[in-house]
Amino acid sequence: MPQLPVEPAKAVSEILSRYHGDPARMIEILQDLQEIYRYLPKEVIEEVSHQTEIPINRIYHIATFYKAFHLEPRGETIITVCTGTACHVRGSFRTLDLLSERLGVKPNETSGDLKYTLETVGCVGACALGPIVIINGKYYGHMTPDRMDRVLKRMGIIEKYS
Amino acid sequence: MRSIRKKEDLLNLYENLRKEREKQGKFISVCVDTGCLATGSGAVFSALKEEIAKAGLNPEGEGVKKILRGTGSLGFDSENPVVVIYPEKIFYRKVRPGDAKYIVHKTLLNGEIIERLLYKDPETNEPIPYLDDIPFYKHQKRLLLANHGIIDPLSIEEYISIGGYQALLKALTEMEPPQIVEEVKKSKLRGRGGAGFPTGIKWEDAAKRDSDIKYVICNADEGDPGAYMDRSLLEGDPHSVVEGMIIGAYAVGASHGYIYVRREYPKALESATKAIEDAREAGLLGDNILGTGFSFDIEIARGGGAFVAGESTALMASIEGKPAEPHTKYIHATQAGLYSKPTVLNNVETWANVPIIINKGADWYGNIGTEKSKGTKIFSLVGAVKNSGLVEVPIGTTLREVIFDIGGGIASEKKFKAVQTGGPSGGVLPESLLDMPIDFDTLTKAGSMMGSGGMIIMDEHTCMVDVARYYIDFLSKESCGKCTPCREGLRQMLDILTRITQGEATMDDLDLLEELSYVVKDASLCGLGQTAPNPVLSTLKYFRDEYVAHVRDKHCPAGVCAALIEYEIIPEKCTGCLACKVRCPVGAIEGEKGEVHKIDPDKCIRCGICMEVCTFDAVRIK
Ligand SMILES: Cc1cc2nc3c(=O)[nH]c(=O)nc-3n(C[C@H](O)[C@H](O)[C@H](O)COP(=O)(O)O)c2cc1C
Ligand code: SF4
Ligand code: FES
Numbered sequence: 001m002p003q004l005p006v007e008p009a010k011a012v013s014e015i016l017s018r019y020h021g022d023p024a025r026m027i028e029i030l031q032d033l034q035e036i037y038r039y040l041p042k043e044v045i046e047e048v049s050h051q052t053e054i055p056i057n058r059i060y061h062i063a064t065f066y067k068a069f070h071l072e073p074r075g076e077t078i079i080t081v082c083t084g085t086a087c088h089v090r091g092s093f094r095t096l097d098l099l100s101e102r103l104g105v106k107p108n109e110t111s112g113d114l115k116y117t118l119e120t121v122g123c124v125g126a127c128a129l130g131p132i133v134i135i136n137g138k139y140y141g142h143m144t145p146d147r148m149d150r151v152l153k154r155m156g157i158i159e160k161y162s
Numbered sequence: 163m164r165s166i167r168k169k170e171d172l173l174n175l176y177e178n179l180r181k182e183r184e185k186q187g188k189f190i191s192v193c194v195d196t197g198c199l200a201t202g203s204g205a206v207f208s209a210l211k212e213e214i215a216k217a218g219l220n221p222e223g224e225g226v227k228k229i230l231r232g233t234g235s236l237g238f239d240s241e242n243p244v245v246v247i248y249p250e251k252i253f254y255r256k257v258r259p260g261d262a263k264y265i266v267h268k269t270l271l272n273g274e275i276i277e278r279l280l281y282k283d284p285e286t287n288e289p290i291p292y293l294d295d296i297p298f299y300k301h302q303k304r305l306l307l308a309n310h311g312i313i314d315p316l317s318i319e320e321y322i323s324i325g326g327y328q329a330l331l332k333a334l335t336e337m338e339p340p341q342i343v344e345e346v347k348k349s350k351l352r353g354r355g356g357a358g359f360p361t362g363i364k365w366e367d368a369a370k371r372d373s374d375i376k377y378v379i380c381n382a383d384e385g386d387p388g389a390y391m392d393r394s395l396l397e398g399d400p401h402s403v404v405e406g407m408i409i410g411a412y413a414v415g416a417s418h419g420y421i422y423v424r425r426e427y428p429k430a431l432e433s434a435t436k437a438i439e440d441a442r443e444a445g446l447l448g449d450n451i452l453g454t455g456f457s458f459d460i461e462i463a464r465g466g467g468a469f470v471a472g473e474s475t476a477l478m479a480s481i482e483g484k485p486a487e488p489h490t491k492y493i494h495a496t497q498a499g500l501y502s503k504p505t506v507l508n509n510v511e512t513w514a515n516v517p518i519i520i521n522k523g524a525d526w527y528g529n530i531g532t533e534k535s536k537g538t539k540i541f542s543l544v545g546a547v548k549n550s551g552l553v554e555v556p557i558g559t560t561l562r563e564v565i566f567d568i569g570g571g572i573a574s575e576k577k578f579k580a581v582q583t584g585g586p587s588g589g590v591l592p593e594s595l596l597d598m599p600i601d602f603d604t605l606t607k608a609g610s611m612m613g614s615g616g617m618i619i620m621d622e623h624t625c626m627v628d629v630a631r632y633y634i635d636f637l638s639k640e641s642c643g644k645c646t647p648c649r650e651g652l653r654q655m656l657d658i659l660t661r662i663t664q665g666e667a668t669m670d671d672l673d674l675l676e677e678l679s680y681v682v683k684d685a686s687l688c689g690l691g692q693t694a695p696n697p698v699l700s701t702l703k704y705f706r707d708e709y710v711a712h713v714r715d716k717h718c719p720a721g722v723c724a725a726l727i728e729y730e731i732i733p734e735k736c737t738g739c740l741a742c743k744v745r746c747p748v749g750a751i752e753g754e755k756g757e758v759h760k761i762d763p764d765k766c767i768r769c770g771i772c773m774e775v776c777t778f779d780a781v782r783i784k
Binding site: 024068083084088090122124 | 385389430480544618743744767770774
């Protein structure tokens with residue numbers, strides 16, 4: 001387990017004070033904490049429960065309900081494939097399968113070395129350009145397995161094609 | 163600084179800004195919303211800015227006197243990046259940064275049209291210089307999207323300069339709240355979020371409640387994967403939504419509002435936040451708006467990423483910081499909604515209609531649309547269609563007009579197969595129903611829904627069983643799990659559909675699938691479960707043959723379902739060029755240079771790269 005960059009007790013008390021400890025702001029509180037750690041480590045959730053005196057299962061209920069929250073560490077490079085309907089009917093699933101093969105991770109998982117996270121999303125609102133793939137925030141439109149593979153090679157994620 | 167304290171302030175400001183704006187009649191607009199930026203419109207914008215400065219002009223302009231505007235989307239997304247030169251509305255498509263100097267020198271400064279950047283009529287191949295003459299626009303009626311292209315959405319002055327907030331002025335200073343409710347009722351505006359509930363009736367019920375505090379909420383969760391009109395409205399014209407909300411709050415007596423924005427829309431979040439801040443700073447939100455004694459403010463609530471959070475009761479739970487689980491609606495939100503107070507929840511597009519109705523009047527509005535549903539509706543025309551993007555048409559326009567007259571039909575040589583409307587709650591409609599007018603009631607009767615306006619076009623290469631499986635997979639993951647029929651029923655349906663796509667189902671499974679569909683429909687608590695089987699039932703109704711082909715012949719006629727297809731090389735066409743062999747990610751292709759290649763079906767992962775890279779059309783799906 002890597003060392004956490006910020007002491008949970010400190011981060012949690014700081015963010016709770018931002019929202020005056022109001023439990024109605026729990027989603028935002030967790031989102032802000034996640035911004036610090038890039039995911040929600042167990043220690044942080046425990047600390048939120050401890051400081052707010054809200055039972056931990058209630059916090060987990062929220063943290064597991066919304067897709068915004070990640071309970072596992074995430075990769076350095078995040079590759080998001082849109083699997084919304086418009087992208088799906090144009091074959092985004094083939095690109096997703098290829099990525100899964102290339103990166104050795106299943107959709108919505110992170111590689112063991114924490115290098116890559118392969119994610120899916122249900123529409124980013126750029127449907128006319130579909131299939132959309134987002135790599136660390138950059139949008140790529142009209143993605144196909146062929147084009148994806150060439151991007152991977154250009155980025156040095158794969159060394160050679162076959 | 164609160165610059166607008168009373169009626170006269172807004173009127174004067176409008177007069178000044180309007181005159182100021184008119185001094186610069188000619189300007190260039192570049193779409194800079196999420197969809198356009200993904201095609202590189204940001205670089206085009208920068209290049210134009212540089213060229214304008216080089217020509218000795220001020221690209222930023224002064225106030226609303228602008229030569230260059232970054233605007234919301236013009237909707238014709240398959241032609242992005244789009245640049246339009248006003249006032250003539252010269253339409254340039256697929257513009258590259260290198261085109262900037264020609265646009266500035268030839269068109270802006272000399273009025274010359276650059277032919278190579280024009281859209282060409284697909285039939286005659288004649289270039290069409292002006293936006294209004296392009297078939298994609300000619301058949302639309304753009305009321306809600308009217309400001310896209312002509313204002314910088316991040317500037318409240320720009321919105322005011324073209325008459326923005328005049329409806330608010332009229333509502334607050336010339337109308338009593340009941341009169342506004344009456345006007346909206348008379349307009350027959352129906353909610354654009356999917357269910358089509360009459361907006362005026364909702365407002366009337368909230369208005370008559372006695373409560374210390376009432377809320378209005380804007381639903382910008384836009385969960386339908388394939389629809390993006392709400393994103394586009396919030397990015398391209400956020401003040402129209404804010405204006406609608408203030409009018410609505412005044413009409414029902416609300417003091418507090420929320421805009422609940424989908425997590426995947428960072429730019430919409432940014433522009434909605436900016437619009438609220440600017441309106442507050444100008445004095446159009448906050449205490450004593452326009453000196454009328456009416457006070458109202460809006461906050462942003464960020465979505466957490468859950469489809470079911472778009473459902474009304476779930477959305478309110480989410481704003482309260484709880485998991486977005488729906489609950490029963492024995493009591494309407496208009497009586498006890500957010501924090502158990504009377505609440506009006508409307509969709510983004512519904513709110514954006516309000517200023518139009520107040521400005522032009524319910525009678526004028528009533529001329530657009532059908533007997534029971536008035537006004538226009540924005541659709542996102544996507545999938546296998548040629549002209550892809552956002553289109554706005556009067557309700558009652560036929561599917562064929564939208565898909566063929568505006569959309570230009572299918573993008574490739576393939577044939578039209580079906581249109582999916584209404585997202586995960588809707589269904590697919592075949593060619594034979596294309597002459598149906600689009601309305602809440604007609605589409606529901608045909609087994610689909612108008613929904614929030616997603617319109618996904620499918621051609622012969624779309625497998626209907628795969629589409630049904632796709633939606634049930636999506637919904638089973640998004641089900642909140644509160645009720646058994648939805649949680650377990652969808653899981654079982656997914657299991658059957660998966661087996662069908664893998665060629666492992668029996669004919670009895672088809673009956674079971676249908677039976678399960680009705681159970682889930684009838685016994686689920688919220689709209690998610692109640693409508694979830696629609697994609698299955700409608701595909702079974704119109705494309706049963708395709709299910710049968712998967713089950714009985716273990717064959718996917720569209721060539722989509724990976725377990726039922728094989729890629730093979732046509733020996734007569736293969737030149738042995740190695741192109742596919744070097745690109746196959748799993749080394750499934752054999753054959754030396756000059757020899758006919760062969761694909762090993764056991765190694766092949768069905769990615770189709772070989773087919774994409776073959777220049778001799780020598781790869782096909784068996
Ligand atoms: C599962 C589910 C998801 C929904 N998602 C949305 C949504 O993303 N946006 C929306 O405006 N309405 C959505 N709705 C409809 C809302 O419940 C509600 O009817 C609507 O926001 C009311 O506004 P309107 O009358 O202006 O349409 C959804 C409903 C259900 C059952
Ligand atoms: S129908 Fe589905 S989504 Fe709706 S409350 Fe029941 S389980 Fe939750
Ligand atoms: S479906 Fe992929 S961007 Fe909308």
